[in-house]
Amino acid sequence: MNQRVTTFLEGDLLERYLMGTTSPIESQEVEHYIAKYPEVKETYNELQKNLEDYASSYAVAAPEELKTSIMKSIKAKPKKERIFPWIAVVACGVAVIFSFVTYLFWDQNQALMEDRYVYNELLEQLSDDIVSNRESLQSVEEQFMILNSTETQKYIMRGNTRARKLEMVAYVNELEKKSYVNVVALPELPDDQVYQMWAEVDGKLRPLDILKMSKDNLVEIPYRERMASLNITIEPKGGSKETTEESVVSKVSF
Amino acid sequence: MKPFIERHIVELLRAQDERAIGLLYDHYADALYGVAIKVTKDDALAQDVLQDAFVKIWKNAHKYDEGKARLFTWLFRVVQNTAIDAIRSRKRKMAKEIQTDDSNVYHIPTTQLAIEHLDIEHHASGLEEKYKVVIDALFFQGMTQQEASDELNIPLGTVKSRLKIGLREMRKLFGILIVLISL
Numbered sequence: 122m123n124q125r126v127t128t129f130l131e132g133d134l135l136e137r138y139l140m141g142t143t144s145p146i147e148s149q150e151v152e153h154y155i156a157k158y159p160e161v162k163e164t165y166n167e168l169q170k171n172l173e174d175y176a177s178s179y180a181v182a183a184p185e186e187l188k189t190s191i192m193k194s195i196k197a198k199p200k201k202e203r204i205f206p207w208i209a210v211v212a213c214g215v216a217v218i219f220s221f222v223t224y225l226f227w228d229q230n231q232a233l234m235e236d237r238y239v240y241n242e243l244l245e246q247l248s249d250d251i252v253s254n255r256e257s258l259q260s261v262e263e264q265f266m267i268l269n270s271t272e273t274q275k276y277i278m279r280g281n282t283r284a285r286k287l288e289m290v291a292y293v294n295e296l297e298k299k300s301y302v303n304v305v306a307l308p309e310l311p312d313d314q315v316y317q318m319w320a321e322v323d324g325k326l327r328p329l330d331i332l333k334m335s336k337d338n339l340v341e342i343p344y345r346e347r348m349a350s351l352n353i354t355i356e357p358k359g360g361s362k363e364t365t366e367e368s369v370v371s372k373v374s375f
Numbered sequence: 376m377k378p379f380i381e382r383h384i385v386e387l388l389r390a391q392d393e394r395a396i397g398l399l400y401d402h403y404a405d406a407l408y409g410v411a412i413k414v415t416k417d418d419a420l421a422q423d424v425l426q427d428a429f430v431k432i433w434k435n436a437h438k439y440d441e442g443k444a445r446l447f448t449w450l451f452r453v454v455q456n457t458a459i460d461a462i463r464s465r466k467r468k469m470a471k472e473i474q475t476d477d478s479n480v481y482h483i484p485t486t487q488l489a490i491e492h493l494d495i496e497h498h499a500s501g502l503e504e505k506y507k508v509v510i511d512a513l514f515f516q517g518m519t520q521q522e523a524s525d526e527l528n529i530p531l532g533t534v535k536s537r538l539k540i541g542l543r544e545m546r547k548l549f550g551i552l553i554v555l556i557s558l
Binding site for chain 2: 133136137139140141142152166168169170171172173174175176177178179180181182183184187188190191192194195196
């Protein structure tokens, strides 16, 4: 016989298993031995038979009326089963209510998440606006500072016979090397023509900007060193790189 | 037992057929009632135990695993546990009713039980008393081996060996009885 089987059978695990006093782990061990070793299975079967014989030797006639009572008891059991569906129904009801409440919370949460997204977007926009406004304010403050400077010269420009209604104010600060124009009135031109500004430098007209009526009253224009005069001409759409004195409709000399 | 009857009863139990309980009672009630009386030492309580045990057997029929134990072994364990629970419950109830400082008032030593309750005459020619006392303490009093050792005032190793030898002797004894009956 296998040494392990001999050792196992010499112990009391099998007897305790028979009496149902083994722990779950011990029971697993015993069941493993019973399944694997035929001699253990045989011994276990003998023990069971002995138990039955030994217990039967103490047999006492059981009262017949007890049998009737037991049969009544087990017949009464199905009544309990009838109660079970009600418990199940209540449980289902509770589950449905719970699911509904959970859905409500989920839905509310989704709405709040959407609101949060919208508010975040709004906040971002406002933040951008603040930055943009700050920049604008800084630019206006800068312009204001330059216009108020004692170094800034103010020149009024009016159109000649070819542009009678043209009126413009030019500001030039030689120290800061900045120049601005404020277009007060600009007569309308055909679609294929524009007003262009020129700076006279060293006797030549150098192109500056195309003039437009702007909602911003004050528009910065490029500054040229040694600028002797500011000129406005009428040019073909898109502007020109060169012009002649004949095209000038307004001029102011410094 | 009769293997065919045993298989038939198990099938009926699984099918929740009430006839299973009738057949169980007819074939096993006497032995199980004897076990209940041995444990409780009270006929009325033993009847209650047997009734409760049969209801448990009916309700837990699905838990019975033929591969793990013979039907009688399973029935024996249900009756034994029900009886031990009934005794403990009665002791607790009595302890509540009569408060006493002496905790040993309701303690009945197994050695006394052996004299009062063991069916000595019936088994006189059978198992030796020293084995019977150990087997009864473990089988019918629901004691662990350690508890039996303490109660019977014998070493744990002796309890173990007497249980093994007692069961082995029983095997021989019943073997002889079966041979005699069959002659």
